[in-house]
Amino acid sequence: SEVKKIAVIAGDGIGPEVVAEAEKVLKRTEELFGYTFETEHALFGGIAIDERGTPLPEDTLAICRSADAVLLGAVGGPKWDNNPKELRPETGLLGIRKALGLFSNLRPAVVFDCLKDASTLKPEVLEGTDLMVVRELTGGIYFGEKLRRQGEHGEEAVDTCVYNVTEVERIVRQAFEIAGKRRNKLASVDKANVLETSRLWREVVNRLAPEYPQVELEHVLVDNCAMQLLRRPSSFDVIVTENMFGDILSDEAAMLTGSIGMLASASLGEGSYGLYEPVHGSAPDIAGQGLANPIATILSLALMFRMTFGYENAAAAIEAAVAEVLDAGHRTSDIAVDKSKAISTTEMGDLIVAAI
Amino acid sequence: SEVKKIAVIAGDGIGPEVVAEAEKVLKRTEELFGYTFETEHALFGGIAIDERGTPLPEDTLAICRSADAVLLGAVGGPKWDNNPKELRPETGLLGIRKALGLFSNLRPAVVFDCLKDASTLKPEVLEGTDLMVVRELTGGIYFGEKLRRQGEHGEEAVDTCVYNVTEVERIVRQAFEIAGKRRNKLASVDKANVLETSRLWREVVNRLAPEYPQVELEHVLVDNCAMQLLRRPSSFDVIVTENMFGDILSDEAAMLTGSIGMLASASLGEGSYGLYEPVHGSAPDIAGQGLANPIATILSLALMFRMTFGYENAAAAIEAAVAEVLDAGHRTSDIAVDKSKAISTTEMGDLIVAAI
Ligand SMILES: CC(C)[C@H](C(=O)O)[C@@H](O)C(=O)O
């Protein structure tokens, strides 16, 4: 079969540990399904700042560009938190999104049965929660002009939020299509009673809606959405929103499932290209100790198989293996009720590999 | 004693019903405590659009300006939702905040014992939750320049988020002072890893912090705050943040208490001037049926007594009366477990008046 090229970015903190387990899974699927993958490692984030003086070296970008997909562990840590902007891991993250044209961030928030009790929400409220936040990732206030200047009342700072019709259209279309493959419900979140960009957003959504008659559409104001996610999480299917609102709401949604350590995400560009990463961060406090949970990264790889390569069988096999290992009671310490019985990062990876 | 002038804005939906009950309470405190209030009613919101062709008539502003404080019911409703911007209730709300210089919105989120079960959070997580969101209310992306224009990729919309040092300083000082009178903890919420306005915000917070050495300060990124509110709500005391983030986080915080129908809010300007209103909205679906819960509005009046007039005794008496009536088991239908035993808006008001 075809050779698929995957750029692998281990990153900082627990990144290298969890990515190593996903790579074992990758290897196992090659053997089992006859795929051929070519992986190339690239420096990114804090480690790239340390070794190369920039969070996003040019050759990292080149490696990503020549690949079919990117697997990312996690970036960042306190070590770089007080650096000037150009020398911060987040700057690399924003840079890679823009450079690779990853305009859409998909963050599925599902409840893992074995983790139901880990949520701070009541189980009966959580029951049936399975939603997907589709976040616009390369526009809005994240990428608009920023400046400092002297104003009438002392120094002032400015951020600019800009959206054009084309940017809104492509993300909204994608959200309608995703909803069409799920439960046919789309909540478009904006602040149209205050923001001009939200009014444009809503106009585009309303203009496209008739092309997706099977999808039930609701407009939800962002403040109300923050409330409804708490009140009726299971009533949401797909939520589509702009960059800044998506940052806040996708984290709220992930946290309410109680499964944040297990959630995968995809950042997609035009065509089938995508960057896949766990929702959790680099957790510098537990790095290097074999305590990290590799499941979110392994599930991110499964998502890559499904969304970029169309390897549905392998994706499903990985997901089934994860479920099997969890059902058998194996837990890393982050999700273990009895921490003394917790297994290590590599043990979890090995068990999943064996179960595929 | 001095005559205090209160501008009373009933507004739309259930606004007139809940405000009427608060006015009964006002009257009763005059009798009991020897205060003298002069109230003047003013048109605002949807009803002002209908009767006067503008959500915020000039004479309403004049009435508010000549008063010592404003009591507001609620504004808005589907009837006006598709109006052009100048003819929408929200435009009046933004206009009155700016015109009266109400730069600070205080939203206490507390758990009412009798409503603990109404929250979707587990009771043990909620235990001890008592926080206050201090939201900047007259700056940021709400009030920056907005525009539509033709760009390279079709029509585009722009919102501008601006903050100057003076604006940040006054709200942050107020938050430090409020924290000093509570549990001495302040969480300043921003997105300093992305936004220039947040970096300015954080600089100001860090510059002022040494003046409040007894207050323990933490900086929390907005996405993380949306998560931590869910994970550890009781660990927050005072949260201070800019306008847009405050809109989202204060609603999330209110909803997680399960007591949203009972929460009061204050919008303060320079000096002791303030506008007081319930956190809940105009609930047009139940308007005019005697179903509304007047408690949040009555507690907003108590907040006015405390914060604008310094009538601590009367404020405490009203709060105690509310607690007594609830302890005796009386419930309006929104908070009743057994809806068939629910009492009406006026019955609830009468019971509270009798209990003062
Ligand atoms: C690190 C930060 C810049 C980033 C964002 O805000 O997009 C992160 O919160 C995320 O959601 O991926």
Ligand SMILES: CC(C)[C@H](C(=O)O)[C@@H](O)C(=O)O
């Ligand atoms: C109605 C709307 C403009 C308003 C706001 O966003 O400030 C409301 O949500 C609020 O919080 O008072």
